[in-house]
Amino acid sequence: MISIAIDGPAGAGKSTIAKKVAKKLSFIYVDTGAMYRAMALYLHRNGISADDAGEIAKACGGAEISIAYRDGEQVVLLNGENVNPYLRTQEVSEMASKSSAVPQVRTRLVQLQRELAAEQNVVMDGRDIGTVVLPDAQVKIYLTATVGVRAKRRFLELREKGENPVYEEIAAEIADRDRRDMTRKVAPLRQADDAVLVDTSDMTIEEVTEHILGIIRSRV
Ligand code: DC
Numbered sequence: 001m002i003s004i005a006i007d008g009p010a011g012a013g014k015s016t017i018a019k020k021v022a023k024k025l026s027f028i029y030v031d032t033g034a035m036y037r038a039m040a041l042y043l044h045r046n047g048i049s050a051d052d053a054g055e056i057a058k059a060c061g062g063a064e065i066s067i068a069y070r071d072g073e074q075v076v077l078l079n080g081e082n083v084n085p086y087l088r089t090q091e092v093s094e095m096a097s098k099s100s101a102v103p104q105v106r107t108r109l110v111q112l113q114r115e116l117a118a119e120q121n122v123v124m125d126g127r128d129i130g131t132v133v134l135p136d137a138q139v140k141i142y143l144t145a146t147v148g149v150r151a152k153r154r155f156l157e158l159r160e161k162g163e164n165p166v167y168e169e170i171a172a173e174i175a176d177r178d179r180r181d182m183t184r185k186v187a188p189l190r191q192a193d194d195a196v197l198v199d200t201s202d203m204t205i206e207e208v209t210e211h212i213l214g215i216i217r218s219r220v
Contacts, residue, residue, distance in 0.1 A: 005129035008143035011150030022123035032126035037087040040095035101184040130192035140195035
């Protein structure tokens, strides 16, 4: 089996790029952030505080998370329910960022991620794919962009949806999530020693996709 690991901070364009790369290669795209978000939704629905690691550790065993593919899209199932429509809210983002620091949460989801990669060729995106989940991945990419660029992309995305975002708030949230993801004790976000760094700040989606496909073709 071939595994492509794509890691990096929120808003670097991982999911957009990983989806396109997977499609080109006819590999399965696995969005691991969506799994952490489904777990976060479960905790939120059960009234668990995002700051109570003990309760999160106890409660996470009640969430059965699996993934399925419908019309080529990854669908996350939480205890059998398709929860895709509920994964992108502010509360879920906040809870996912905090609960993903709890070891019991990671153990459950990392196991599922490894099973998926053992069964099929995958492009998997997340924070710890190249460092922890699939250390033997044939290609590892660390995708990043400046906080300013990532905040601007998110700002435009929200405006497009008809919302009225405040740029400074988005930039502060992104910086805050970076800090939490990079400084947590378990599986912090960092570039694997053998990962290729791709800074997307001044690149279009098409340029990044082609660049990464070139890296993959030279190695696989
Ligand atoms: O990529 P995302 O924004 O959907 O991820 C949601 C949260 O899950 C984010 O705060 C970091 C965490 N996450 C993680 O800890 N490990 C992963 N492999 C993927 C996501």
